[in-house]
Amino acid sequence: xxxxxxxxxxxxxxxxxxxxALIGGLIGSFLPGLFGFTAGVICAAFAVLFAxxxxxxxxxxTRGRPGRSxxxxxxxxxxxxxxxxxxxxxxxxxxxFLIGMRARIxxxxxxxxPTL
Numbered sequence: 001x002x003x004x005x006x007x008x009x010x011x012x013x014x015x016x017x018x019x020x021a022l023i024g025g026l027i028g029s030f031l032p033g034l035f036g037f038t039a040g041v042i043c044a045a046f047a048v049l050f051a052x053x054x055x056x057x058x059x060x061x062t063r064g065r066p067g068r069s070x071x072x073x074x075x076x077x078x079x080x081x082x083x084x085x086x087x088x089x090x091x092x093x094x095x096x097f098l099i100g101m102r103a104r105i106x107x108x109x110x111x112x113x114p115t116l
Contacts, residue, residue, distance in 0.1 A: 018049060018097070019098075022043060025042035025043030047086070052093065053093030056096075
């Protein structure tokens with residue numbers, strides 16, 4: 001048994017400069033040689049982070065909905081079969097990073113505060 005509660009992993013956030021690292025890696029990956037290769041690796045690493053952020057959004061957006069486990073299971077299965085789905089999830093993660101849709105969904109799902 002854990003001595004402290006397990007953190008809610010669907011609520012993780014990325015640092016403010018993560019998007020700049022993704023864009024810098026993407027632009028740098030077009031350069032020739034070792035620098036371009038290294039920038040491509042950086043781009044891929046941050047793309048995986050943003051895809052995880054996209055998955056975190058899906059987890060929050062489907063909370064309490066019927067068929068949640070089927071939708072998430074199908075998403076994870078298709079992610080393992082269709083590699084381009086990772087790019088879509090990374091784009092969803094970038095959108096979540098810029099707009100903050102999870103916070104809006106969580107705020108809307110909280111019960112209203114009692115007034116005095």
